[in-house]
Amino acid sequence: MKSNVDDKTLREIMYITPESVDLDHHIIALYYIEGSAPLMKMAEELAIENSTGTWTLVGYETLEVRKKYGAKIFRLIGSETSGYIQLAIEAENYDPEIGGINCLLSDIAGNVFDMKILNNVKLLDLHFPKYWIEAYKGPKYGLNGTKKLAGIDIDKENRPVIGAITKPNIGLDVKTYAKLAYETALGGIDFIKDDEALVNPKYCPLEERVSAVMEALDRAKQQTGKKTLYAVNITTRQDKLLELAEKVIQAGANHIMVCGPYVGFGGIQALAEDPSVKVPIHVHRVGHAAFTRNPKHGIDAALWSKLMRMCGADQLHIGSVEGKFYYDKLETQRTLNALRQTWHHIKPTMPVSSAGNRPGNIHISIETLGVDMMFLAGGGIHGHPDGSTAGAKAMMEAAKAAISGVPLEEAAKKYPALLRALSTLELKLP
DSSP: OOOSSOHHHHHHTTBOOGGGOOTTTEEEEEEEEEESSOHHHHHHHHHHHTTTOOSSOOTTOOHHHHHHHSOEEEEEEEOSSEEEEEEEEEGGGSBTTTBHHHHHHHHHTTGGGGOTTEEEEEEEEEEOOHHHHHTOOOOSSHHHHHHHHTTOOTTTOOOOEEEEEOSSSSOOOHHHHHHHHHHHHHTTOSEEEOOTTOSOOTTSOHHHHHHHHHHHHHHHHHHHSOOOEEEEEOOOOHHHHHHHHHHHHHTTOSEEEEEHHHHHHHHHHHHHHOTTOOSOEEEEOTTTHHHHSSTTSEEOHHHHHHHHHHHTOSEEEOOOSSSSSOOOHHHHHHHHHHHHSOBTTBOOOEEEEOSSOOTTTHHHHHHHHOSSSEEEESHHHHTOTTOHHHHHHHHHHHHHHHHHTOOHHHHHHHOHHHHHHHHHSOOOOO
């Protein structure tokens, strides 16, 4: 059945003024778009695809339906064939609890990436009505909760959490893996985590590994007096996540870790909101660059991080200042803002810096990113010529010097492990 309203009329009502936007009832989406058609035409097609329309007029898409439920364009800035568009999207179209972010993104970050009229589309940001955010609990522990678990009193000595990534990332049996954790913990490190590649190989089974590592960390604590946290990787299919989390927690795990892009927003939310999961969730962003790195196409890294915070990530990777992976200063700052700034009842998420951190550059990282961070090192600790205990000591000593304002070279005169690290680990990264 054909519509009794002409296309021109349906398109005209898609435009509203910024003053007409209702922040209590609209989800605000910001996009960058470019293509070969006029900017206005592309914006209209994107808005139609994002809400009520299809490729042709249909009978039940009445003027009333388009007015009430169709996406509205209220800002359009750019050149002839590229620019920025802001849409006011009727929040009532999506239930925040049933469907939620998964359903929302399936629409507003779904078919738009496959439209022939658009060469590039990047979803840059979303603003939610308060009732939408209230449907999400966010992190259980978050930034301050993580620091507290690490034994950091933010009122007396506010500093970053310093941690180690076990290396080699795969290939170690349980006994060797636990021995390495023990040696690292002896160096006074706050946190140890599995690599994203390690979950449950036959030579290092998950539950056996957790028990062995926690026993090793207990032995280290008896010698140092310091508790070391351990994030065990439970990345798996969504319907097995809670079961696996419960198993490793029963085995003694005080943290769990998942790879965010592959367990998804729903997986993070399920873990965060389950009352039986009484440990923080460490979220790695491995794979995110497939949809965030292109500056013109995909989903913005800061927005993706904000949604992960909303779903309950206690800790989330953001990259490193000096490392082997892509780094954009502005994108990183926006991501930090998305994770740490006040946002209704949602606790701040602890940003995590990894990939290339080491004693010789931790001062630059702290100066750039601040102390409300977790800094992780793999080779920067385990590559120390005197072993992982010395590597952990050197990393902690370098961080302490940075926070105290002591030049690294000066601190190295006092700390032999740091001096050895600086003389051997300051290699150029690829």
